Amino acid sequence: MAVKGKICVVFLLFAAVAFISASASFGMSENDEEIRVCKMMCEFSGEDDKPRCIKKCEEYHPEKQKREGEGGEGRGTGHGGSSDRRGGGGGSGDRQDIILAMEEQDVRKMVEQCHQSCQGSQGEQQRPQCFQTCMQKRFRDYERSRGHDTRTRRTDKRQQSNNPYVFKDQHFTARLETEHGNLRVLQKFTDRSDLFQGIEKYRFAYLVAEPQTFVIPNHWDADTLVFVANGKGTITLIEEDSRQSHNIKQGDLFWVPAGITEYLINTDNNERLVLAKIIHSVSVPGELQLFSVGGGDPESSFYNAFSTEVLEAAFDVDRDSLGRITGQQKQKQEQGMFKKATEEQIKSLAGKESRIWPFGERKEKGKGTYSIFKKDPSVANDNGILHEVDSGDFPDLRNINVAFSFFNITRGSMAGPFYNAKATQVLIVPNGVGWFEMACPHLSEQVTRSGQIRPSYEKVSSELRRGTVVVIPAGHPVVIEASGEDNLEVIGFGLKSDKNEWFPLAGRDNVLSQWEDEAIELTFGSPASEVKKVIEKQDQKLFFKGPVRRGRAFA
Ligand SMILES: *[C@@H]1O[C@H](CO)[C@@H](O)[C@H](O)[C@H]1NC(C)=O
Numbered sequence: 001m002a003v004k005g006k007i008c009v010v011f012l013l014f015a016a017v018a019f020i021s022a023s024a025s026f027g028m029s030e031n032d033e034e035i036r037v038c039k040m041m042c043e044f045s046g047e048d049d050k051p052r053c054i055k056k057c058e059e060y061h062p063e064k065q066k067r068e069g070e071g072g073e074g075r076g077t078g079h080g081g082s083s084d085r086r087g088g089g090g091g092s093g094d095r096q097d098i099i100l101a102m103e104e105q106d107v108r109k110m111v112e113q114c115h116q117s118c119q120g121s122q123g124e125q126q127r128p129q130c131f132q133t134c135m136q137k138r139f140r141d142y143e144r145s146r147g148h149d150t151r152t153r154r155t156d157k158r159q160q161s162n163n164p165y166v167f168k169d170q171h172f173t174a175r176l177e178t179e180h181g182n183l184r185v186l187q188k189f190t191d192r193s194d195l196f197q198g199i200e201k202y203r204f205a206y207l208v209a210e211p212q213t214f215v216i217p218n219h220w221d222a223d224t225l226v227f228v229a230n231g232k233g234t235i236t237l238i239e240e241d242s243r244q245s246h247n248i249k250q251g252d253l254f255w256v257p258a259g260i261t262e263y264l265i266n267t268d269n270n271e272r273l274v275l276a277k278i279i280h281s282v283s284v285p286g287e288l289q290l291f292s293v294g295g296g297d298p299e300s301s302f303y304n305a306f307s308t309e310v311l312e313a314a315f316d317v318d319r320d321s322l323g324r325i326t327g328q329q330k331q332k333q334e335q336g337m338f339k340k341a342t343e344e345q346i347k348s349l350a351g352k353e354s355r356i357w358p359f360g361e362r363k364e365k366g367k368g369t370y371s372i373f374k375k376d377p378s379v380a381n382d383n384g385i386l387h388e389v390d391s392g393d394f395p396d397l398r399n400i401n402v403a404f405s406f407f408n409i410t411r412g413s414m415a416g417p418f419y420n421a422k423a424t425q426v427l428i429v430p431n432g433v434g435w436f437e438m439a440c441p442h443l444s445e446q447v448t449r450s451g452q453i454r455p456s457y458e459k460v461s462s463e464l465r466r467g468t469v470v471v472i473p474a475g476h477p478v479v480i481e482a483s484g485e486d487n488l489e490v491i492g493f494g495l496k497s498d499k500n501e502w503f504p505l506a507g508r509d510n511v512l513s514q515w516e517d518e519a520i521e522l523t524f525g526s527p528a529s530e531v532k533k534v535i536e537k538q539d540q541k542l543f544f545k546g547p548v549r550r551g552r553a554f555a
């Protein structure tokens with residue numbers, strides 16, 4: 001499948017090159033050419049998105065675009081996570097979310113940016129070539145960021161039509177994407193389904209910083225629990241009377257209280273720093289605001305909301321000097337939230353652990369960071385490892401009412417079935433490919449016409465890939481399965497239960513194994529000894545050898 005896909009891409013690229021050369025020599029206008037290239041690239045976007053992609057290409061007119069730009073057309077989401085771009089006006093559910101995938105902005109922005117970047121220095125001759133190379137790169141990056149090909153997307157659509165539990169790349173509705181890093185915030189859970197009202201105050205976000213990259217100081221109006229899913233770096237928190245720096249590495253948890261300014265540096269030369277964040281809003285449930293000094297970008301500094309006169313008075317400097325922090329002067333430096341740092345800057349910022357300003361020995365508000373590998377795993381066998389952290393281990397978890405778990409499921413193995421007693425578990429896949437199945441009572445008609453309750457359950461399932469987010473409500477039995485190729489790593493944030501209890505439904509210590517013989521006989525209508533042969537056969541705990549799948553394979 002993957003191989004076939006690649007051949008297809010190569011062929012299309014070749015076709016696009018050939019076409020461009022031809023159209024250039026036939027003297028088509030520059031604008032036409034750009035639209036042609038854009039449409040060609042739509043071939044990569046898959047059957048479902050293709051028509052929309054082509055439409056967006058056709059709608060692109062550089063002149064019109066320029067006019068709209070000057071007319072002050074919306075600045076998009078401003079500073080990324082600062083405000084939400086609601087999926088399709090909200091309320092229309094899954095269909096809209098899927099459409100979001102190839103949204104207007106994506107294609108139009110690509111054409112616009114390539115148009116602009118090729119306009120300057122290039123000679124007339126090179127321009128089509130430049131434009132095409134630029135578009136190829138952007139489409140490829142786009143595909144990579146979505147992380148799945150057209151075939152899986154088509155099956156996803158079927159699975160998702162009645163499956164609000166699974167969130168993929170297109171459900172990250174607030175984004176800030178730059179060369180040196182990106183911040184993506186998942187849509188509000190309640191925008192997806194009313195089933196998630198219990199966790200409406202929580203949001204999920206990813207932050208990725210490329211090697212040797214600095215993330216400029218900012219604060220949220222929300223509490224944040226951060227898990228370092230990959231890489232290492234240094235985080236600095238500015239509190240009322242102190243500055244704390246903590247070195248962080250894969251497997252660390254740390255807590256950033258609402259309103260605390262933080263900055264961050266990826267100190268590694270090769271690895272990306274990837275942070276998975278659970279954010280708990282403190283004012284409007286589920287609404288988040290990011291406050292930033294803008295990093296040399298006048299448009300996205302909160303200082304610029306004030307009148308110049310006010311700032312002159314507040315800082316007691318003149319207008320020109322003010323430009324140093326509001327970014328109105330000509331900046332040599334690149335703009336944005338992510339900045340490339342030099343060797344020396346990194347060395348200095350990385351520094352030593354827990355640097356305290358001004359005189360040290362201040363009572364720290366948080367305990368800093370906690371490595372999930374510090375304690376023995378709660379379950380470990382050949383088929384997988386489960387690390388769990390609750391507020392007993394890391395008291396900061398109590399502030400946000402979240403329990404943490406990390407599953408490392410051996411390839412070809414599975415975890416569960418199990419269920420969580422009180423927590424709604426948000427599962428995130430940082431690495432690997434797999435599958436999950438959940439028993440879900442909401443999707444089937446439970447009450448018969450005569451008003452009798454007759455419970456019945458439907459299987460909710462989906463492929464799991466890097467970046468997939470799944471919500472498992474409390475009480476719902478679930479199985480997580482790794483592909484035969486690689487280990488499947490799964491981060492679990494147990495929301496609204498900092499002491500997460502979970503119950504296995506098969507294997508050692510499973511719920512049934514605790515029942516009295518009479519209860520077993522009355523329930524299943526067979527002699528307890530016979531039933532117990534089934535209940536007690538599997539002697540592994542939680543992690544088992546995976547199923548033999550007939551007619552379906554992963555990856
Ligand atoms: C998961 O397990 C594999 C195999 O033992 C190991 O290589 C990998 O580092 C583990 N992942 C984490 C995050 O510990």
